[in-house]
Amino acid sequence: MTEHELDSRPVVRCRGAADFLAALPHLTGFTATDSMFVISFVGARSGPAVRIDLPESEDPGETLSLLDFVSNLALDLASQQGRAVAVAIVITSSASFSADDGPPWHRLARRVERRMRRDGIEVRELCIVAADGWVSLFEPGAPRTGRALSEITESPVARGALRHAEPPVDLSRLGEIPDASLARAAAVARSLEQHAPLHFPDSERVPPQCSEFGNTSDEYLAWIAEAGAMARELRGSAPITADASALLIRNAAHSDRWLVIALGLLTRPEFPAELAAELPVGKFSRVPIDFPADQAFPAGQSTASPPRSQLGWSMYRILNSVCPEFAEQGRLRGVCDRLIETIAATPEPLRPGLLCLSAWVWWLYGNQTVARRHVHEALAIDESHELARMVHRLTSKPLYHRLTSGSAPRRDAAPQTRSRRAAPR
Structure with a gap:
């Protein structure tokens, strides 16, 4: 474009x-x-x-x-x-x-x-x-x-x-979250009853991460495609239906699916599924949300060689690496509006995942103030929410942080x- x-x-x-x-x-x-x-x-x-x-x-x-x-x-x-x-x-x-x-x-x-x-x-x-x-x-x-x-x-x-x-x-x-109409909130609540909370795929159905490249699992790729469809929904222009809102709520509550949605917004909704088909099966399953920012290494161990459990990618590392290069902020304002519309109709206990996604999108859009406000709302609902704590860390520095001191x-x-x-x- x-x-x-x-x-x-x-x-x-x-x-x-x-x-x-x-x-x-x-x-x-x-x-x-x-x-x-x-x-x-x-x-x-x-x-x-x-x-x-x-x-x-x-x-x-x-x-x-x-x-x-x-x-x-x-x-x-x-x-x-x-x-x-x-x-x-x-x-x-x-x-x-x-x-x-x-x-x-x-x-x-x-x-x-x-x-x-x-x-x-x-x-x-x-x-x-x-x-x-x-x-x-x-x-x-x-x-x-x-x-x-x-x-x-x-x-x-x-x-x-x-x-x-x-x-x-x-x-x-x-970025203020309005009150949804009673009819809209009721419609979303009914749809939520039709869509149970999403869980990780059963371990025996997903081959180990050492699988050969190109080896795929239909169920594994299916859930990635489902989460990618949520990115397409957010990037669309048609009104979000109550059923689509319920699916978005359920997907945003699942950390792996949340990551797929984020990558679909950064690139194309189809990209995560395309990438997953090329990587070892299971690479998008159980992705660590974050590693401790102040990890204490055992005595005598250099920080240049972290524990094996901290090698590889995490959601924080992925987003912290790729977000500064994002340059299509113009298409995010509609995403911000659609997320706010969905959050408004979401029962409060189910809001943290969506609030985290909204905070991240506002931050990516360039507004750190609204991003921090939304992530604080998520933490107010659940102070131990691991995804909210990661997004709080990510959005604590603006995308211009490389230019300035702390x-x-x-x-x-x-x-x-x-x-x-x-x-x-």
Whole structure:
């Protein structure tokens, strides 16, 4: 699929800072306060956008990791693109111009600007949006008391290209699990009665993992294909039936099937079955969910040669290895919505598997905040849920983690350029 085919949303042409600020929530997909948004530009078109929590204060010690992150992000994106990348910086704050006697977070904004220019990164725009006004710090003679917020909401872009666009949701409500209708919940409950919980295949029906390559078991491949069908259901556009929801609930509760669904979402729904047919039979059965992150090795044993029980793959190792290379975030938003719809109609005790899947998809989509919220909901239902604990570990670092030290602030990334909601130009 080409970039043009993936990006069917309108391109928004911004003539000034107010237009740009009006378009920003439609680029990121949400609004958020007390945040810094870093929007990249390659030429005239916007690329990835990242939201970062504001630090506790503007003190240099509190802001150093943020400055490092923004600089490394821009340099890494430039390396990926093979050309210079510019950035626009927008700080949103619940503070006010009147209380701060000027733009809140002004010192942080100027500190980021100096750091970017020192590192050879073009800063295309630098704005502060507060509770009672906004300002572009690049505007000569900008009023110290800020401009009226109505200039954003009534800008040409807001009244034109985005007039009929769906209003973006606040980050605090993004990914919120609604209450399902009584009829929908009852229909799913009836379907669950028709589909018993799924178990691992009987051991005697699955040849040992040392089987010859290409040796297959019909039952083994059948359950992998069934789980792959759940990925196809999530990637579809037709309404999810109560029966399909029940099957998804049962499959997501089974760790091996959960992994197959995840791989089907990462690649193609058919891919796990195709891969299983080429590997020794049983390779997708009883896959370890995770190995202890702080595994204590016996005295005298080097960490370079872990116990035999920790050799090979685990769900964490697979996902931690392949997810950073995923670049089709644009097709995941529909998956997020369909998972939320299904979770809403799921009895609470059966939700952890689906919440883990939803958390992982939101994280892969680029929103660490919603991912963490969903995995915490799963752990609130079952604090010992092994899959939830693995997803909690996986999503504790954003997909941009390779750019930053462990002290970097929490961040959320909007989809890549090919999947933007509306790209300011």
